[in-house]
Amino acid sequence: xxxxxxxxxxxxxxxxxxxxxxxxxxxxxxxxxxxxxxxxxxxxxxxxxxxxxxxxxxxxxxxxxxxxxxxxxxxxxxxxxxxxxxxxxxxxxxxxxxxxxxxxxxxxxxxxxxxxxxxxxxxxxxxxxxxxxxxxxxxxxxxxxxxxxxxxxxxxxxxxxxxxxxxxxxxxxxxxxxxxxxxxxxxxxxxxxxxxxxxxxxxxxxxxxxxxxxxxxxxxxxxxxxxxxxxxxxxxxxxxxxxxxxxxxxxxxxxxxxxxxxxxxxxxxxxxxxxxxxxxxxxxxxxxxxxxxxxxxxxxxxxxxxxxxxxxxxxxxxxxxxxxxxxxxxxxxxxxxxxxxxxxxx
Numbered sequence: 001x002x003x004x005x006x007x008x009x010x011x012x013x014x015x016x017x018x019x020x021x022x023x024x025x026x027x028x029x030x031x032x033x034x035x036x037x038x039x040x041x042x043x044x045x046x047x048x049x050x051x052x053x054x055x056x057x058x059x060x061x062x063x064x065x066x067x068x069x070x071x072x073x074x075x076x077x078x079x080x081x082x083x084x085x086x087x088x089x090x091x092x093x094x095x096x097x098x099x100x101x102x103x104x105x106x107x108x109x110x111x112x113x114x115x116x117x118x119x120x121x122x123x124x125x126x127x128x129x130x131x132x133x134x135x136x137x138x139x140x141x142x143x144x145x146x147x148x149x150x151x152x153x154x155x156x157x158x159x160x161x162x163x164x165x166x167x168x169x170x171x172x173x174x175x176x177x178x179x180x181x182x183x184x185x186x187x188x189x190x191x192x193x194x195x196x197x198x199x200x201x202x203x204x205x206x207x208x209x210x211x212x213x214x215x216x217x218x219x220x221x222x223x224x225x226x227x228x229x230x231x232x233x234x235x236x237x238x239x240x241x242x243x244x245x246x247x248x249x250x251x252x253x254x255x256x257x258x259x260x261x262x263x264x265x266x267x268x269x270x271x272x273x274x275x276x277x278x279x280x281x282x283x284x285x286x287x288x289x290x291x292x293x294x295x296x297x298x299x300x301x302x303x304x305x306x307x308x309x310x311x312x313x314x315x316x317x318x319x320x321x322x323x324x325x326x327x328x329x330x331x332x333x334x335x336x337x338x339x340x341x342x343x344x345x346x
Contacts, residue, residue, distance in 0.1 A: 009067055009290035011056040012244070016236060016282050019274050023049035026273075028329070033112060046329050050273030058248060060262040063293030065248050066315070067241045069285050071323040074315050076101060077245050085169070085253075085305060087156030090145045092136045095128060097310075102147065103128050104328075109205065110144045148205045149194035151212070155187055169254075172217055173305060176225070176258040185217040211235075212243060217254065224263035227251040234272040237282050238328055243267070249296060249313070256298050257305040281326045294318035 025047050030038075038045045058065035066072050079099045086093070091102050107124040114121055122130065127144070134141050157165035168187045175185055189210040192198045196209065215229045229247050234240050248265045255262040274282055299312035 007290040008058050008062065008065065008293070009069060011058075012067060012240070013069065013286055013290070015054055015056060015272065016274065016286060018054070019049055019051050019236060019272065020279070020282065023051050023273065025049050025276070031108075031112075033108065046276040048273040048275055049279075050271050052269075052271055054269045054272050055267065056244075057264055057266045058244065059264050060248060060252060064245070064252075064296040064315075065265065066245045066294055066296075066318060066320075068291040068293065068318075068320040069288040070241075071320040072241045072245060074245065074318070075099070077242055077249065078310055078313050080242075081246050081249055082308065082310065084150075084152035084155060085308070087152050087167075089147050089150045089153040090136070090141065091147065092131060092141050092145045095131045095145075100128065102150075105147055106131075106145055148203060149191070151189050151210065154189040154191055154210070158191070159193075169305070173254060173257055176217060176219070176254070176260065180219040180223070180258070180260065183218065186214060187216075188214045190214065211239070212247075215247065217251075219260065220263065223260045225251065225255045225258065225260040226263045226266065227254075228266040228268065230268050230270070231272075232270040234269050235328075236272050236274055237278040237285075238275075238326055240267075240272070252296060252298065253305055253308060257303065275326075275329055277329070278326045281324045284324055288321045291319055291321070292317070 026049075027047055028045065030045050035045065066074060076099045079094060079097045080101065083093050091106050094100070094102055104124060107122075107127045110119075110122065110127055111124075113119075131141055131145050136142075155169045156167050158168055160166050172185045172187060175182060190213040193200050194203045194205065194209075199205070209232075211233045212229055212231045215227060218226050218228070220226060227247060227250065229243070231243065234243070244265070244267060247267070251265050252262045254260075294315055294317040297314045297316060298308070299314075302308050302312050
């Protein structure tokens with residue numbers, strides 16, 4: 001088969017094979033609370049098998065890169081991206097739309113602090129039910145539904161030293177409309193003031209540092225808009241299919257808002273890995289042949305990024321293999337250390 005006839009999804013499948021065959025097995029960090037959950041179930045926590053420094057790319061002019069060798073949760077991808085674009089850091093919007101991919105991170109913070117705050121002990125299901133049942137302006141939702149540090153906040157409301165909240169993505173769109181060929185259209189989510197022991201006290205949180213840390217838009221040809229993502233850490237079985245589709249959709253939406261044509265999404269990885277409790281599922285996926293990519297159409301009535309709603313985004317011609325279920329591993333967490341260790345004093 002000639003290179004031009006190779007299905008673009010084969011890049012992703014080759015990456016899975018590469019990790020299985022050439023990866024290094026590494027232990028993960030789990031907080032005591034999460035380790036206790038594994039102990040209750042009589043299970044050992046998973047490890048990862050990883051490789052470093054890989055890249056795949058998808059041309060949206062040849063179809064929308066929603067993987068076909070297993071069904072991917074496109075409704076959740078759309079709602080999550082709209083949530084990011086809103087600049088919100090509170091999971092209430094997701095919960096109200098029955099998207100639960102961030103539930104555990106909010107509950108984990110509550111579960112760690114409820115006793116010292118004199119609050120009732122709640123299971124994760126009970127906690128999310130309470131988020132769902134209360135108004136977005138309730139004290140409980142505003143405090144415990146807030147992840148504090150999340151992609152949308154950094155993209156649209158980056159906290160500046162002078163008190164402003166910087167809309168990085170808004171600046172990019174304005175620039176692409178005015179001077180499309182500049183090389184500086186970068187959005188960063190990596191903010192040390194919210195990460196691990198570097199974080200200020202008010203910014204400490206259980207959410208791990210951003211996995212997809214930086215992305216850049218670049219115009220080529222006369223009006224082709226491309227998007228490159230650097231992802232420092234990538235769960236290749238569960239997370240990466242989501243990430244590919246999410247950033248491809250972001251590219252398509254920004255292209256619409258700037259009057260450009262969506263071109264390539266280029267996905268660059270740092271540590272890209274498979275969890276040990278996903279090995280069997282990965283092997284099942286590798287046994288399947290890709291099907292034609294679908295298309296995503298955007299409502300002709302929408303020309304501004306912030307005007308998009310769920311109903312303005314339509315998936316067409318998606319005929320994937322069945323979904324493959326796998327358990328997500330809740331890793332990471334905040335460990336207190338002396339912040340003076342990470343401050344340069346002159």
